[in-house]
Amino acid sequence: MADPLLRVENLVRRFGGIVATDHVSLEVARGELHAIIGPNGAGKTTLISQLTGQLLPHAGTIYLAGQDITRVPAWRRSALGLARSFQITSLLPDFTAIDNVALAAQAHDGHSFRFWGNARKESGLRATAFAALQRVGLVERANTLVSKLSHGEQRELELAVALATSPQVLLLDEPMAGLGITESSRMVKLLQELRREVTIVLVEHDMDAVFALADRISVLVYGRVIASGAPSEIRQNEEVKRAYLGEQHAVTRHG
Numbered sequence: 001m002a003d004p005l006l007r008v009e010n011l012v013r014r015f016g017g018i019v020a021t022d023h024v025s026l027e028v029a030r031g032e033l034h035a036i037i038g039p040n041g042a043g044k045t046t047l048i049s050q051l052t053g054q055l056l057p058h059a060g061t062i063y064l065a066g067q068d069i070t071r072v073p074a075w076r077r078s079a080l081g082l083a084r085s086f087q088i089t090s091l092l093p094d095f096t097a098i099d100n101v102a103l104a105a106q107a108h109d110g111h112s113f114r115f116w117g118n119a120r121k122e123s124g125l126r127a128t129a130f131a132a133l134q135r136v137g138l139v140e141r142a143n144t145l146v147s148k149l150s151h152g153e154q155r156e157l158e159l160a161v162a163l164a165t166s167p168q169v170l171l172l173d174e175p176m177a178g179l180g181i182t183e184s185s186r187m188v189k190l191l192q193e194l195r196r197e198v199t200i201v202l203v204e205h206d207m208d209a210v211f212a213l214a215d216r217i218s219v220l221v222y223g224r225v226i227a228s229g230a231p232s233e234i235r236q237n238e239e240v241k242r243a244y245l246g247e248q249h250a251v252t253r254h255g
């Protein structure tokens, strides 16, 4: 691939005797939605954590737009345009939706949390936060406390928080987890819109969502990429079927 936005080369991460990331190499093109799938414990979250800098690899290299970011600290990666939306909700429940987004925008701008009081009033931050809420369809809930939002709305708010940092690459760890059918299809629609604006790496167990959204899919099993390609190739790959898709029931619905 010429000039990928994100490139991972031979990444290795161990936990004691477990090789959670076993010489993983993959490339994500600018504008692509790249899904990472695989059974529980395959190493998906571990991989995402190394991309964001929360976890350091034992070997290998990560490039963002050609720059080696392997040893770049997490906060600096965020400034370079990597944003992660967490599997476990990381929102502040006693703050409003817009305050949560404004805080993220403020942190990204390099301001100290000490000036948090100002983020509530500062018009530039509020405009950024408002725009992010608009992109995820949550404007009407701007002044609602996070604790009063539904689970689906909280997931959307997590996306708004990530978007407020104007990322080049959005790393999404199971955005559909815990969502009902209606909420899931809302999330798929939302991601279908966002993918036009931002490169997305999506870790997801919901195969309906993955096959509806992905341009390319990489399959991780025991820390190794066993296949990488277009959804149609992945669906037909015998090794993938054996190791993972064989146990899934819903891969054909979205065509």
Ligand SMILES: Nc1ncnc2c1ncn2[C@@H]1O[C@H](COP(=O)(O)OP(=O)(O)OP(=O)(O)O)[C@@H](O)[C@H]1O
Pocket (backbone or CB within 6 Å): 015, 018, 020, 038, 039, 040, 041, 042, 043, 044, 045, 046, 047
């Ligand atoms: N902090 C840790 N300490 C020890 N072992 C860990 C740690 N984090 C992950 N592991 C192990 O590394 C392997 C990969 O885990 P990881 O959570 O990355 O998989 P996953 O594909 O994201 O799984 P899931 O689909 O269940 O979220 C597993 O065997 C897990 O037990």
